[in-house]
Structure formats: structure tokens, C-alpha cells
Amino acid sequence: MGGHALLILLSVASLALLPGATPLQPSQAWSLFKLRQLLGDPPVLGTWHNYTDFCYGGDYKTASAFVECYEDSVTQLHIMGDPGAGARPLPATFSIDAFFTTLSRLPDLKVLTLTNLGLWGPLPGKISRLQKLEIVNVSSNYLYGELPRGLSQLGSLQTLVADHNMLGGKLPGWLKDMPLLAVLSLRNNMLQGTLPESLKDMLSLRSLVLASNNLSGNLPDLKNLQVIDMANNALGPKFPRLGRKVASVVLAGNKFSDGLPADMLASCYLLERLDVSGNRFVGPFPAALLSLPSMEYLSIAGNRFTGRLSGNASCGENLRFVDLSSNLLTGSLPGCLLAAPGKSVLFSANCLSTAGDDSQSQHPSPFCRNQALAVGIVPEQGHKKSGAKAGVVAGIVLVGALVVSAAVVFVVRKASAPKARPARRLVENASSAYPSNLLADARYISQTVKLGALGIPAYRSFSLVELEAATDNFQVSSLMGQDAHGQMYRGRLSNGTPVTIRSLKVNKSQSFTRHIEMISKLRHRHLVSALGHCFQYNLDDSTVTHLYLVFEYVHNGNLRGRISQGTEGRRLSPAGPSVPYTRWR
Numbered sequence: 001m002g003g004h005a006l007l008i009l010l011s012v013a014s015l016a017l018l019p020g021a022t023p024l025q026p027s028q029a030w031s032l033f034k035l036r037q038l039l040g041d042p043p044v045l046g047t048w049h050n051y052t053d054f055c056y057g058g059d060y061k062t063a064s065a066f067v068e069c070y071e072d073s074v075t076q077l078h079i080m081g082d083p084g085a086g087a088r089p090l091p092a093t094f095s096i097d098a099f100f101t102t103l104s105r106l107p108d109l110k111v112l113t114l115t116n117l118g119l120w121g122p123l124p125g126k127i128s129r130l131q132k133l134e135i136v137n138v139s140s141n142y143l144y145g146e147l148p149r150g151l152s153q154l155g156s157l158q159t160l161v162a163d164h165n166m167l168g169g170k171l172p173g174w175l176k177d178m179p180l181l182a183v184l185s186l187r188n189n190m191l192q193g194t195l196p197e198s199l200k201d202m203l204s205l206r207s208l209v210l211a212s213n214n215l216s217g218n219l220p221d222l223k224n225l226q227v228i229d230m231a232n233n234a235l236g237p238k239f240p241r242l243g244r245k246v247a248s249v250v251l252a253g254n255k256f257s258d259g260l261p262a263d264m265l266a267s268c269y270l271l272e273r274l275d276v277s278g279n280r281f282v283g284p285f286p287a288a289l290l291s292l293p294s295m296e297y298l299s300i301a302g303n304r305f306t307g308r309l310s311g312n313a314s315c316g317e318n319l320r321f322v323d324l325s326s327n328l329l330t331g332s333l334p335g336c337l338l339a340a341p342g343k344s345v346l347f348s349a350n351c352l353s354t355a356g357d358d359s360q361s362q363h364p365s366p367f368c369r370n371q372a373l374a375v376g377i378v379p380e381q382g383h384k385k386s387g388a389k390a391g392v393v394a395g396i397v398l399v400g401a402l403v404v405s406a407a408v409v410f411v412v413r414k415a416s417a418p419k420a421r422p423a424r425r426l427v428e429n430a431s432s433a434y435p436s437n438l439l440a441d442a443r444y445i446s447q448t449v450k451l452g453a454l455g456i457p458a459y460r461s462f463s464l465v466e467l468e469a470a471t472d473n474f475q476v477s478s479l480m481g482q483d484a485h486g487q488m489y490r491g492r493l494s495n496g497t498p499v500t501i502r503s504l505k506v507n508k509s510q511s512f513t514r515h516i517e518m519i520s521k522l523r524h525r526h527l528v529s530a531l532g533h534c535f536q537y538n539l540d541d542s543t544v545t546h547l548y549l550v551f552e553y554v555h556n557g558n559l560r561g562r563i564s565q566g567t568e569g570r571r572l573s574p575a576g577p578s579v580p581y582t583r584w585r
């Protein structure tokens with residue numbers, strides 16, 4: 001036997017989703033009805049009835065409104081109004097303060113979605129009463145005012161999404177006080193001013209989306225970030241400092257005007273998307289961007305990039321979309337861009353010799369030379385000599401009207417099918433595929449849990465940075481074993497505690513709720529000394545891709561033995577009945 005006790009544990013943990021558990025506390029049911037009333041009985045909650053047992057599942061759950069419980073308490077509340085109906089603000093009698101007061105009577109809430117409901121008012125500071133919040137989405141409402149300071153007290157908050165509201169003021173510096181915040185998205189609001197320098201201290205932050213606001217000035221150091229979307233602001237002139245792990249950078253429609261830092265970008269080997277279109281960039285276009293190994297989407301359209309492209313330049317094999325339009329490029333289009341079925345390549349309004357493709361019309365080459373001189377750029381002295389002479393004349397300033405086209409902002413979503421985001425349905429059907437002896441054991445476990453045990457280290461959420469530090473960036477030397485579901489690492493936390501870290505791939509087809517509920521259960525798994533968990537997010541859509549579970553490293557206990565032994569090629573049936581319980585009885 002042996003094998004992965006943890007996997008079995010996880011399977012047991014997911015039994016939390018089985019119906020027939022404790023009914024919801026009456027006071028919480030009352031709060032849910034009160035919330036419905038405060039929202040003016042929206043159609044989306046039409047399935048809530050007096051006799052609804054919210055923790056049971058059943059007919060009241062729809063894809064756009066549902067509740068998840070752990071035991072008799074609400075842990076998730078999702079109410080998503082119909083975006084098509086064009087939600088109006090709720091009537092003048094609506095009080096967002098009263099709404100959040102009622103909400104705070106659901107103290108175990110971890111995941112909260114309130115979208116397209118017409119909520120209006122400033123986000124109340126008393127949101128801090130919901131101490132367990134991990135994921136919040138309040139997009140597409142009419143929230144205004146500044147982000148409340150109370151948010152900084154939400155020590156477990158990992159994702160905050162408030163796109164399409166009217167939030168204003170500056171992005172507050174106290175965001176750095178939220179140790180686990182990994183995803184912050186405030187697209188299409190009314191934020192102003194410069195971004196706080198303290199953003200560089202947010203070690204957990206992975207995705208920062210502030211597109212379509214009114215932000216200005218240079219960006220702070222963004223070296224920890226993987227996803228950056230700052231489109232349509234007034235940011236610039238300096239290109240920000242990026243880290244090597246960056247995957248997507250969208251700076252379209254701003255006021256960046258210095259050059260692209262070719263050296264820094266050349267080391268961004270995970271960069272998939274770079275969109276700097278519609279700015280005022282000048283200077284040479286680093287053609288090496290085309291050959292970055294991960295690059296899929298590159299747009300430099302509508303700038304004043306110069307340089308002589310070489311027909312034999314190479315392209316990365318993932319490149320799908322390239323837009324070079326409306327710059328001052330000369331030379332010939334790289335062959336790897338031309339002969340490319342399934343690739344979309346735009347290059348009109350440059351001075352390229354286009355080898356037969358007349359559909360994307362070009363300026364005569366003196367145009368680019370003159371324009372380049374007009375903005376004081378010395379055209380890059382290419383390998384070939386012909387362009388070199390013009391450079392000598394730098395300094396002549398032609399005050400010609402620049403015909404740089406208006407900002408072209410591409411919001412093309414990734415087209416490749418396997419990467420397309422599956423419709424995310426959070427409604428989960430509890431599986432009934434577990435054998436009954438397992439169920440019996442699960443019940444036994446939850447009773448022992450209720451008896452309580454002493455001396456358990458506090459359970460908490462970890463940041464990916466902490467886990468990286470603990471395992472020396474998940475070094476091979478820390479690897480204890482692996483199987484089809486993921487890896488097991490040995491490590492040491494910064495306070496010296498030795499730990500084992502189980503990494504589990506989260507299948508996109510599995511719902512996220514399942515994992516949240518699993519974790520609810522694990523919180524009580526003192527018998528295996530679970531210290532905490534950590535999520536890793538998908539770069540595109542902020543869904544969870546990996547779940548890390550952190551356990552105390554048990555020196556002579558069975559746990560370690562069970563975890564580390566027999567890892568090679570051994571497959572564990574999720575319903576393996578008896579193994580893990582021997583130690584618990």
C-alpha cells in the first residue's frame with residue numbers, strides 16, 4: 001500500500017461537497033434573504049425560496065447565482081446580474097453601507113462575486129469585517145470614490161477585481177500591506193495620478209490590470225509581475241522595468257516615448273504578448289522581439305520605430321500575430337512573417353519593400369527617412385550601407401505634420417482553441433463515486449476534528465514567493481517525488497520550520513470551488529499538520545492553475561514515509577480505501 005496519503009486525503013476532503021451535510025444556520029439564511037431584498041429582488045435571485053436549503057444545492061442554484069457552504073456556514077456567494085440587461089443603478093433608497101453590514105453577517109465568506117447588479121456608492125471600509133475573504137469580484141457596478149483603507153486589513157485577500165466601475169483617486173500605497181494579493185484588476189475606472197512606488201514591494205502580486213483609467217507618469221519597478229495591462233492611460237515616458245518572468249505586457253494607448261529597452265526584453269523568454277501600439281515610441285525596433293521563444297502577439301503599431309528589417313530575420317515558432325503598421329521601418333519584411341499560414345501580419349504605412357504584397361501599402365523610403373529626422377532620430381545604421389548616409393544629417397528638424405495614425409488598440413483575444421478559456425461554471429455537482437467505507441471514514445474524521453486537538457500550528461495562506469524561497473525556487477534538489485498530479489518538495493520556511501510542499505495541478509475542467517472547499521476541510525486536518533495553502537494563477541484569466549499544500553515535515557512520523565515512498569510510477573486510485581486512516585484511529 002503506501003503511496004500518496006495526501007491524494008487520498010484530498011479525495012476525502014472533496015467529500016465536503018457531498019449533499020446531506022448540516023443545513024445553513026438560520027441567521028445566515030436570513031442574511032441571504034435580506035441581501036436579496038436590499039438588491040430589490042433582482043430576477044437572478046428568483047429561485048431563492050423560503051424553504052431553500054442553501055447548503056444542500058438543488059434547484060435554487062443557477063449558473064449566475066449560488067451559494068457554497070462549509071458545514072453550516074456560507075463560504076461563497078455569487079450573484080451575477082445579466083450583463084445584457086444593462087443594469088441600472090439601484091434606486092436612491094439603496095444603501096451600500098446597509099448591504100455590506102448584512103454581508104458581514106456571513107463571517108466565513110471566502111469568495112464573493114457581485115457583478116452587474118447596479119450597486120452604487122463608495123465601497124464601504126467595513127468590508128474589512130469579512131476577514132476570510134480570498135477572492136472578490138465586484139465588476140460592472142457603479143462603485144465610486146477611493147478604495148477604502150479597510151481593504152488593507154484583509155490579510156487573506158488574493159484576488160480583487162472591480163473592473164467597469166467609477167472608482168477614483170490615486171491607487172493607494174497601502175496595497176502593499178496585503179501580503180497575499182496576487183491579482184488586482186481595476187480596468188475601466190477613473191483612477192488618476194501616478195502609481196505608488198510601493199507596488200514594487202508587493203512580492204505576491206502577479207497580475208496588475210489598470211487599463212482604461214486616467215493614470216499618468218512613469219510606472220514603478222514591476223519586476224515581480226507576470227501580467228501587466230495599462231492600456232489607455234496617460235502613462236510614460238519611460239518604459240517600465242520588467243522581470244524575467246513577465247508573460248504579458250500591454251501598454252497600448254499611452255504616452256511612452258523613449259525607446260524599447262532591447263536588452264531587457266531579450267531576456268524575457270516567457271513573454272507571450274507585448275502591445276505597445278499607439279504610443280510615441282521612437283528609436284530602433286528590436287527585431288529580436290520577433291524571435292523570443294514564447295512570443296505570440298506583438299504589436300508596435302502607431303509609433304515612430306525606425307530600423308532596417310532584414311529578410312532573413314528569424315521568428316519564434318509561437319508567433320501568431322504581428323502588427324508593425326504605421327512606423328518608420330525600412331528594408332524588407334522578414335520571410336518568416338510572409339510565408340505563414342495561420343499567422344496574422346500587418347505592416348502597412350511603413351517604408352518596407354514588400355515582395356509582392358501590395359495590399360498593405362507602403363510609403364516611399366524617403367518618407368521614413370525624413371520623418372525619422374523630423375523627430376530627431378538617427379535611423380539605425382543597418383548591415384547594409386544604403387541607409388547609413390542619412391544618419392549624418394541628424395539635427396535638421398523638419399517640422400512636418402506627422403501622419404502617425406491614431407491609436408490602434410487591439411483587444412484581440414487569443415485565438416488558439418486549446419488556450420481559449422472554458423466557460424467557467426462554478427456550480428459543482430458533488431460526486432457520488434466514492435465507496436461507502438470511505439464516506440464512513442470521512443464522517444469519522446470530521447468527528448475527531450470536532451473533538452479538537454491541541455498544539456497545531458496555525459493554518460494560513462502562503463504566497464508563492466514564500467514557497468519559492470522555502471524550496472530555493474523549487475530546485476530539483478528539493479524534489480522528493482512526483483506523480484501524474486504534481487510534485488512533492490522538501491523545504492524550509494523563513495522561520496526555520498521544515499516543511500513538505502505538495503504541488504497539485506488544477507485541471508481547468510475542475511471547478512475552482514472544489515479546491516476552496518477542499519481547503520476548508522484541510523484547515524482542520526491537524527492530523528497531518530497542514531500548515532497552509534497557496535494558489536498559483538493562470539496568466540490570462542486569473543483562474544487557479546496550481547494548488548500548493550504546505551505540511552509540517554514530520555521526521556519520524558508515518559506521514560513523511562507515506563508521502564515520499566513509492567512515488568515512482570505508482571498510480572493511486574482516488575478511492576483507495578484504507579491507507580491514510582491507520583494513523584488517525
Ligand SMILES: *[C@@H]1O[C@H](CO)[C@@H](O)[C@H](O)[C@H]1NC(C)=O
Pocket residue numbers: 048049050
Ligand atoms: C416567505 O415567508 C414570509 C413569511 O414567513 C412570507 O411573507 C413571504 O411571502 C415568503 N416568501 C416567499 C418567496 O415564499
Ligand SMILES: *[C@@H]1O[C@H](CO)[C@@H](O)[C@H](O)[C@H]1NC(C)=O
Pocket residue numbers: 080115137138139140161541542
Ligand atoms: C468577474 O466577473 C465578471 C462578470 O461576471 C466576469 O466576466 C469576470 O470574468 C470575473 N473576473 C474574474 C477574475 O473572475
Ligand SMILES: *[C@@H]1O[C@H](CO)[C@@H](O)[C@H](O)[C@H]1NC(C)=O
Pocket residue numbers: 192193214216
Ligand atoms: C485626467 O487627469 C488629468 C490630470 O492628471 C486631468 O486634467 C484630466 O481632466 C483627467 N481626465 C479625465 C477624463 O478625467
Ligand SMILES: *[C@@H]1O[C@H](CO)[C@@H](O)[C@H](O)[C@H]1NC(C)=O
Pocket residue numbers: 310312313314383
Ligand atoms: C542575413 O543575411 C545577411 C547576409 O545576407 C547576413 O549578414 C546576416 O547575418 C543574416 N542574418 C541572419 C539573422 O541570418
